[in-house]
Amino acid sequence: MDLTNTFKEVRAASRKLLQLDAETINKVLLAVAEATEAKADFILQENQKDLNRMEPTNPLYDRLKLTKERLQGIASDMRNVVSLPSPLGKVLKETVRPNGLIIRKVSFPFGVVGVIYEARPNVTFDVFSLCFKSGNAVLLKGGSDAHATNLAIVQVLHEVLERFQIDTHIVELLPASHDATAEMLQAVGLVDVIIPRGSSRLIQFVRQNAKVPVIETGAGICHTYFDAEGDLEKGKAIIHNAKTRRVTVCNAMDCLLLHESRLADLPALCAPLAEKSVTLYADERAFQVLEGHYPATLLCHATPDSFGTEFLDYKMAIKTVDSLQEAIDHINGIGSGHSESIVTENKAHGEQFCRDIDAACVYVNAPTSFSDGAQFGLGAEVGISTQKMHPRGPMGLEEITTYKWLIEGNGQTRNP
Amino acid sequence: MDLTNTFKEVRAASRKLLQLDAETINKVLLAVAEATEAKADFILQENQKDLNRMEPTNPLYDRLKLTKERLQGIASDMRNVVSLPSPLGKVLKETVRPNGLIIRKVSFPFGVVGVIYEARPNVTFDVFSLCFKSGNAVLLKGGSDAHATNLAIVQVLHEVLERFQIDTHIVELLPASHDATAEMLQAVGLVDVIIPRGSSRLIQFVRQNAKVPVIETGAGICHTYFDAEGDLEKGKAIIHNAKTRRVTVCNAMDCLLLHESRLADLPALCAPLAEKSVTLYADERAFQVLEGHYPATLLCHATPDSFGTEFLDYKMAIKTVDSLQEAIDHINGIGSGHSESIVTENKAHGEQFCRDIDAACVYVNAPTSFSDGAQFGLGAEVGISTQKMHPRGPMGLEEITTYKWLIEGNGQTRNP
Numbered sequence: 001m002d003l004t005n006t007f008k009e010v011r012a013a014s015r016k017l018l019q020l021d022a023e024t025i026n027k028v029l030l031a032v033a034e035a036t037e038a039k040a041d042f043i044l045q046e047n048q049k050d051l052n053r054m055e056p057t058n059p060l061y062d063r064l065k066l067t068k069e070r071l072q073g074i075a076s077d078m079r080n081v082v083s084l085p086s087p088l089g090k091v092l093k094e095t096v097r098p099n100g101l102i103i104r105k106v107s108f109p110f111g112v113v114g115v116i117y118e119a120r121p122n123v124t125f126d127v128f129s130l131c132f133k134s135g136n137a138v139l140l141k142g143g144s145d146a147h148a149t150n151l152a153i154v155q156v157l158h159e160v161l162e163r164f165q166i167d168t169h170i171v172e173l174l175p176a177s178h179d180a181t182a183e184m185l186q187a188v189g190l191v192d193v194i195i196p197r198g199s200s201r202l203i204q205f206v207r208q209n210a211k212v213p214v215i216e217t218g219a220g221i222c223h224t225y226f227d228a229e230g231d232l233e234k235g236k237a238i239i240h241n242a243k244t245r246r247v248t249v250c251n252a253m254d255c256l257l258l259h260e261s262r263l264a265d266l267p268a269l270c271a272p273l274a275e276k277s278v279t280l281y282a283d284e285r286a287f288q289v290l291e292g293h294y295p296a297t298l299l300c301h302a303t304p305d306s307f308g309t310e311f312l313d314y315k316m317a318i319k320t321v322d323s324l325q326e327a328i329d330h331i332n333g334i335g336s337g338h339s340e341s342i343v344t345e346n347k348a349h350g351e352q353f354c355r356d357i358d359a360a361c362v363y364v365n366a367p368t369s370f371s372d373g374a375q376f377g378l379g380a381e382v383g384i385s386t387q388k389m390h391p392r393g394p395m396g397l398e399e400i401t402t403y404k405w406l407i408e409g410n411g412q413t414r415n416p
Numbered sequence: 417m418d419l420t421n422t423f424k425e426v427r428a429a430s431r432k433l434l435q436l437d438a439e440t441i442n443k444v445l446l447a448v449a450e451a452t453e454a455k456a457d458f459i460l461q462e463n464q465k466d467l468n469r470m471e472p473t474n475p476l477y478d479r480l481k482l483t484k485e486r487l488q489g490i491a492s493d494m495r496n497v498v499s500l501p502s503p504l505g506k507v508l509k510e511t512v513r514p515n516g517l518i519i520r521k522v523s524f525p526f527g528v529v530g531v532i533y534e535a536r537p538n539v540t541f542d543v544f545s546l547c548f549k550s551g552n553a554v555l556l557k558g559g560s561d562a563h564a565t566n567l568a569i570v571q572v573l574h575e576v577l578e579r580f581q582i583d584t585h586i587v588e589l590l591p592a593s594h595d596a597t598a599e600m601l602q603a604v605g606l607v608d609v610i611i612p613r614g615s616s617r618l619i620q621f622v623r624q625n626a627k628v629p630v631i632e633t634g635a636g637i638c639h640t641y642f643d644a645e646g647d648l649e650k651g652k653a654i655i656h657n658a659k660t661r662r663v664t665v666c667n668a669m670d671c672l673l674l675h676e677s678r679l680a681d682l683p684a685l686c687a688p689l690a691e692k693s694v695t696l697y698a699d700e701r702a703f704q705v706l707e708g709h710y711p712a713t714l715l716c717h718a719t720p721d722s723f724g725t726e727f728l729d730y731k732m733a734i735k736t737v738d739s740l741q742e743a744i745d746h747i748n749g750i751g752s753g754h755s756e757s758i759v760t761e762n763k764a765h766g767e768q769f770c771r772d773i774d775a776a777c778v779y780v781n782a783p784t785s786f787s788d789g790a791q792f793g794l795g796a797e798v799g800i801s802t803q804k805m806h807p808r809g810p811m812g813l814e815e816i817t818t819y820k821w822l823i824e825g826n827g828q829t830r831n832p
Contacts, residue, residue, distance in 0.1 A: 015745075015748065015772065015774075018771055018772055019771075019772075095792070095793045097791070097792075097793055101782055101786065101791075103792055103793065105809075108774075110804050111774060111804070192804055193804065193805065213803060213804070213805055215805070231827070233827070234826070234827035237827055237829050238827060238829065240829075241829035241830060245829075245830055245832060246832075329431075332431065350824075354822050355434055355435075356431065356434055356435075358431075358524075358527060358820075359820060360820055360821060361820070361821045361823060362820055362821070362822050362823065363823045363824075363825065364822075364823070364824045364825060365824070365825040365826055365827055366517055366823055366824070366825025366826075366827070366828050366829075367828075367829055367830065369829070369830040370517065370823060370825075370828075370830050375513070375517075375830065376511070376513075376519055376821065377511045377513055377519065387629060388526050388527070388608055388609065388629070388818045389609060389629055389631070389805050389806060389807075389818070390805060390806030390807070390818065390819075391805075391806070392818055392819060392820065392821075393521075393820070393821045394821070402804045402805070402806065402808055403806075403808060404774075404775060404776055404777070404778055404808065404809070405776060405777045405778070405792070405808075405809045405810070406770050406778050406780075407777060407778065407779045407780070407782055407786060408766075408779075408780045408781070408782070409779060409780060409781040409782025409786075410650070410781055410782075411647070411649070411650035411653055411654060411781055411782070412782050412783075412786075413653050413654065413656075413657035413661075413782075413783055413785070414657060414661055414783065414785040414786050414791065416661065416662070
């Protein structure tokens with residue numbers, strides 16, 4: 001397969017995108033939202049072809065399935081993106097130098113963004129709307145199980161773009177093959193940044209093979225520390241929500257750290273988890289207080305592997321610590337830098353946790369389940385970055401925008 | 417060689433750095449500036465050992481050589497860094513969500529920064545002061561030719577840190593061997609980001625071998641476009657300064673693009689370059705008008721290789737274009753995204769150039785030689801990034817700082 005021509009066309013189209021003003025971009029997005037509803041029958045008919053190829057018992061079936069209502073929700077999300085301020089052309093910094101040079105640091109699109117994701121057709125819309133709003137052309141590599149649906153969606157997008165006389169190459173769907181992914185990962189100079197969303201196997205593959213810069217997402221080994229001065233009721237609600245709201249997502253909690261002075265409260269803290277049949281992997285001290293107070297079939301002894309594991313399941317490790325410092329050191333040592341939470345009524349403890357924990361999202365008295373672009377007020381997100389080079393954490397419009405420095409002179413020259 | 421223990425000690429020290437406030441950091445930096453002057457004899461004596469191992473005719477000799485005056489200059493640069501505002505703990509964004517969650521995006525150190533550089537002892541001071549001020553621990557891998565000098569400098573740094581009871585592992589010098597570089601490039605989880613400064617060979621090696629995130633610097637294929645409406649006198653000064661101020665640095669000009677309507681002005685534009693014996697690689701149209709007006713021994717026909725080359729020498733390519741658009745397309749196609757300049761009196765042309773050129777630094781009526789942290793008012797710089805993921809362009813304090821999201825709740829949980 002040789003996708004070089006496709007990449008070149010997308011690169012060329014990305015240059016032309018710079019000429020569109022924010023108003024035009026919003027008009028196009030509104031038209032896309034309208035077309036998503038108007039062409040619902042066509043999209044659903046193509047979606048049915050994908051569904052026919054999957055067992056309805058497959059846990060992915062529901063994520064693949066579109067309905068009229070879901071398409072309306074998608075259109076409404078897109079109108080929400082329209083209502084957000086444009087992230088482009090913002091002057092992030094401005095100085096006039098003693099020699100008269102005016103130097104501005106101005107936000108600017110990456111150019112061509114490649115996104116690799118699973119068989120979730122709603123992501124196709126989300127990624128397009130965020131990338132288009134932020135002036136980026138986009139190469140979509142969706143899961144093969146959703147290929148017919150994605151083809152239909154991109155056809156609808158292209159029809160709208162044609163109506164506005166915009167180069168349709170600003171959004172292209174790649175063939176549903178691993179070769180296409182591999183080729184995109186090597187397209188240095190044509191693709192500016194690649195965002196892989198999905199399993200740790202995919203992210204591992206991308207990390208090993210990419211020559212193009214990658215924004216890593218995904219792996220979330222998330223802790224909640226219940227402090228010596230934690231409020232029991234808040235703790236119960238936070239732990240329950242962080243662990244069981246949705247176990248298959250990256251912000252789900254994996255490990256409870258408990259201050260040893262609160263061991264007596266552990267059965268109460270964990271009681272709501274039993275209702276959801278969460279299996280606990282408890283260290284020795286925690287096991288002893290839980291025994292007899294938590295269903296025996298769901299209570300296991302922790303092994304070294306229990307800690308630093310992303311379960312993505314109704315499973316959770318419990319570790320007893322002697323101090324806040326021990327909790328912080330454990331989290332910084334074994335966490336993935338995604339989302340970490342402390343439950344405490346002691347303000348100084350909360351501040352120390354915020355200062356010393358090295359993670360994208362650090363919570364005080366709230367569950368890690370809030371790590372999400374929409375929940376953060378970013379409108380939507382392309383994913384959650386787990387790296388430190390910008391962007392870090394949820395990636396909304398501003399976060400998928402870079403900048404450049406514009407320097408305005410009047411013939412000044414630099415002395416040796 | 418096994419540097420894992422060193423890396424672990426630096427990682428641990430970096431965590432403790434979070435506890436220092438901005439005032440303490442400034443006090444330490446002032447003490448380092450003082451010690452740099454007070455210990456000048458010791459540093460110069462060790463520097464002499466390095467100098468004794470190098471031929472004085474070596475072009476690197478002058479960059480390796482320290483003097484009392486140069487150490488005073490270095491101390492004064494450090495005091496300048498003290499006067500800059502701290503980049504840490506800045507609230508970059510703050511929202512209160514409808515559910516009462518307070519979400520803040522707050523600047524935060526990377527943690528451990530590795531810097532690989534050549535035999536330039538002043539860089540050791542610069543990198544330390546910028547990293548320390550921004551709360552980062554630093555692993556230094558300096559050129560082996562300067563190893564005795566760097567050992568002496570780090571000894572002085574450690575003495576000051578000890579006096580303030582700060583863990584001296586916040587700055588460590590690695591052994592002067594390629595193995596040490598290779599090991600640091602693999603230290604995932606212990607080193608947060610590596611900044612290579614130096615030859616394109618070094619940067620190529622780093623790109624191929626790094627498992628740790630890298631901030632690419634360096635390669636600058638820099639263009640100046642002299643527009644149909646360019647001012648001749650400004651053009652002469654800008655081209656001369658951009659090309660000849662210092663030919664071995666990344667912001668030096670490599671290629672002049674000239675609008676065909678200004679071919680008659682080309683001899684005048686290039687006249688100052690002849691004084692510095694700049695060899696010109698001119699395309700056919702440019703060659704014809706220069707012939708007889710520029711020293712024949714310095715005038716060559718351009719070949720395809722003349723374009724897209726970083727000369728780092730008294731050499732320059734010249735290409736004639738028929739339009740501003742052709743100039744933009746050429747630069748975006750062949751440039752390295754470092755620094756690009758337009759000379760024009762036409763405001764709209766300048767704006768189009770600023771909008772459409774995809775580079776870290778885009779100039780109107782000023783030479784690319786200004787691409788430098790100090791010139792931009794950043795105080796100093798760790799290098800110039802040529803990538804698009806943040807940071808891009810000159811890297812001062814803010815640019816070597818990342819951020820995290822702090823979320824303050826009161827027991828809120830997230831609905832499905």
